[in-house]
Amino acid sequence: MKILVCITNVPDTTAKISFTDNNTKFNKAGVQYIIGPYDDYALARAVELKEAQGGTITVLHVGEADSDPQIRKALAIGADDAIRVNTEPADSYYVATQIAHIAQQNSYDLILMGRESIDFNSGVVHGLVGEMLGIPSFSPVMKLDIKDGKAEFAREIDGGKEYLEATLPLVLGCQEPIAEWKIPNMRGIMTARTKPLQVVEPVSVDDMTSLESYSLPAPKGECKMIPVEEAEKLITLLRTEAKVL
Amino acid sequence: MITETAENQTLIEQTVRDFAERHIRPHIREWDESQYFPTEVFHQMGELGLMGILVPGQYGGSGLGYREYVAALIGISKVDPSIGLSMAAHNSLCTNHILMFGDEDQKKTYLPKLASGQWIGAWGLTEPNTGSDAGNMRTVAVRQGDNWVLNGSKNFITHGKSGDVAVVIVRTGEPGDKHGATAFIVEKGTPGFSAGRKEDKLGMRASETAELIFQDCIIPDSQRLGEVGEGFIQSLKILDGGRISIAALSVGTALGAYEAARDYAKERKQFGQSISRFQGIAFKLADMFTDVEASTLLTYHAADMKDRGEKVSLASSVAKYHASETAVRVSNEAVQVFGGYGFTKDYPVEKFYRDSKLCTIGEGTSEIQKLVISREILRD
Numbered sequence: 001m002k003i004l005v006c007i008t009n010v011p012d013t014t015a016k017i018s019f020t021d022n023n024t025k026f027n028k029a030g031v032q033y034i035i036g037p038y039d040d041y042a043l044a045r046a047v048e049l050k051e052a053q054g055g056t057i058t059v060l061h062v063g064e065a066d067s068d069p070q071i072r073k074a075l076a077i078g079a080d081d082a083i084r085v086n087t088e089p090a091d092s093y094y095v096a097t098q099i100a101h102i103a104q105q106n107s108y109d110l111i112l113m114g115r116e117s118i119d120f121n122s123g124v125v126h127g128l129v130g131e132m133l134g135i136p137s138f139s140p141v142m143k144l145d146i147k148d149g150k151a152e153f154a155r156e157i158d159g160g161k162e163y164l165e166a167t168l169p170l171v172l173g174c175q176e177p178i179a180e181w182k183i184p185n186m187r188g189i190m191t192a193r194t195k196p197l198q199v200v201e202p203v204s205v206d207d208m209t210s211l212e213s214y215s216l217p218a219p220k221g222e223c224k225m226i227p228v229e230e231a232e233k234l235i236t237l238l239r240t241e242a243k244v245l
Numbered sequence: 246m247i248t249e250t251a252e253n254q255t256l257i258e259q260t261v262r263d264f265a266e267r268h269i270r271p272h273i274r275e276w277d278e279s280q281y282f283p284t285e286v287f288h289q290m291g292e293l294g295l296m297g298i299l300v301p302g303q304y305g306g307s308g309l310g311y312r313e314y315v316a317a318l319i320g321i322s323k324v325d326p327s328i329g330l331s332m333a334a335h336n337s338l339c340t341n342h343i344l345m346f347g348d349e350d351q352k353k354t355y356l357p358k359l360a361s362g363q364w365i366g367a368w369g370l371t372e373p374n375t376g377s378d379a380g381n382m383r384t385v386a387v388r389q390g391d392n393w394v395l396n397g398s399k400n401f402i403t404h405g406k407s408g409d410v411a412v413v414i415v416r417t418g419e420p421g422d423k424h425g426a427t428a429f430i431v432e433k434g435t436p437g438f439s440a441g442r443k444e445d446k447l448g449m450r451a452s453e454t455a456e457l458i459f460q461d462c463i464i465p466d467s468q469r470l471g472e473v474g475e476g477f478i479q480s481l482k483i484l485d486g487g488r489i490s491i492a493a494l495s496v497g498t499a500l501g502a503y504e505a506a507r508d509y510a511k512e513r514k515q516f517g518q519s520i521s522r523f524q525g526i527a528f529k530l531a532d533m534f535t536d537v538e539a540s541t542l543l544t545y546h547a548a549d550m551k552d553r554g555e556k557v558s559l560a561s562s563v564a565k566y567h568a569s570e571t572a573v574r575v576s577n578e579a580v581q582v583f584g585g586y587g588f589t590k591d592y593p594v595e596k597f598y599r600d601s602k603l604c605t606i607g608e609g610t611s612e613i614q615k616l617v618i619s620r621e622i623l624r625d
Contacts, residue, residue, distance in 0.1 A: 069252060069255060069256070183263045184256065186257070186260075186294025186295065186298065186317075193253065
């Protein structure tokens with residue numbers, strides 16, 4: 001089985017977010033980057049499937065060279081090789097086009113990625129890739145098994161789960177608890193150095209969107225403590241100040 | 246440009262941080278208060294390759310160098326120094342002694358178990374009456390045909406109770422004779438070999454320290470490490486590397502205390518502003534940071550020399566001396582930055598304060614380091 005796992009390179013969940021150039025650029029200074037947590041789960045499940053059933057895992061990332069440490073980490077966790085499309089991703093359509101282009105050349109059985117990135121959170125790349133390749137796509141997938149060339153999986157739906165079966169090839173957007181989150185071990189880190197990381201140039205895509213500006217949410221207000229005996233005051237404040245009732 | 250080594254080191258630091266945050270940090274206080282030695286954590290660390298970092302792949306280890314070892318040890322010690330201490334003792338004393346001086350059979354028998362964390366290792370040199378004066382040890386081994394009979398006791402031994410195997414250095418010649426000691430591998434459960442009292446300690450409480458007792462303990466000659474009479478000289482070589490371990494443990498301890506103090510100073514407000522804006526606190530943090538940076542560089546310098554195969558007696562003693570004194574000083578200042586809260590167990594710095602004191606004592610006191618350093622620099 002040939003598995004393609006697409007990973008994002010995103011700011012650490014604790015990173016302080018700020019913008020430069022008149023709020024049109026994300027300020028990368030001092031920000032730690034990580035593999036997107038949902039992508040991390042997709043990769044972990046791919047490694048589990050490979051350990052159980054054999055196969056190969058290729059990691060794909062659309063981004064510039066500053067993502068290489070995260071790609072090496074994915075190789076250390078258990079991917080066999082990696083491809084980086086050398087470009088600054090513009091939007092979801094742009095990224096999906098690059099992924100689809102790579103996938104068309106290699107015929108993967110399974111294309112896994114996170115349900116969404118945790119920076120722009122669009123959550124549409126898996127759907128777009130499926131459409132572009134003309135194969136089914138599902139998200140958010142929280143359980144996945146492969147039996148006799150078929151995928152048996154569970155998807156989270158409003159208020160419950162949906163159990164599905166589909167033939168390969170497939171595109172799946174993943175989330176926990178699809179796999180046990182993995183920490184690379186020392187041997188994996190050492191072998192990652194010698195695994196191939198191929199850098200390819202992007203295919204051209206027409207600009208479909210352009211970014212105007214970013215804005216941060218309003219800073220959190222002071223926390224007001226209201227004693228239990230004054231519960232009525234809480235109701236008044238929720239009505240008059242917070243205006244949520 | 247990121248070099249391959251630097252990239253590896255970053256990945257190792259991330260691995261260690263992710264592991265420590267998930268499997269160590271939630272239990273720090275509970276293990277400290279109950280003096281619980283978490284063997285299960287060391288088995289997990291073995292799966293990650295942290296229990297045989299220096300051991301070549303052919304014996305089941307990670308095959309990495311001292312630089313990577315130092316990076317991993319700093320990362321663990323920054324979260325809980327007592328886990329760092331046990332990791333250090335296992336890797337650089339017991340496992341390393343077998344790696345450096347064991348024959349092929351001994352390496353094949355013991356290294357895979359130790360490197361995988363399946364077995365935990367102990368190392369015994371110190372005795373109740375001989376700490377720094379190790380040449381006058383009283384535990385003896387007497388040859389009887391193909392066997393040796395061991396009698397005596399070793400104390401302050403990390404993993405003395407829970408260790409599955411111990412390397413012990415005992416007297417086989419005259420007291421004070423450089424060639425009067427020999428090293429042996431003793432497995433737990435060997436008749437005549439038992440663990441004594443577990444010490445109730447000021448700090449490093451999750452790292453087990455206990456006595457090893459030998460009463461007519463019969464060991465086959467095949468368990469002897471290297472030549473008869475070489476045990477003391479082997480030990481000095483092991484301790485040269487061991488000091489890099491304790492330097493790294495000290496750097497981790499100091500870094501943990503410094504970072505806690507820095508973050509707290511930014512959050513804590515007095516007189517309408519964060520206390521980090523007061524020069525009294527800001528300068529304290531500047532001093533702490535400078536000391537930690539200097540210790541870190543000295544430790545990596547010694548590690549790099551060791552990786553290049555150079556003699557490290559001086560460099561490792563300098564690193565150990567400076568880093569351990571830094572750990573004590575920085576954790577003391579960290580408690581001061583936290584003020585009254587620093588004196589309580591609800592905040593992390595009182596533990597760093599208690600744990601740090603081991604660093605200036607274990608594997609050669611600061612006074613012994615000064616002895617080593619002065620001998621090296623005054624050599625004719």
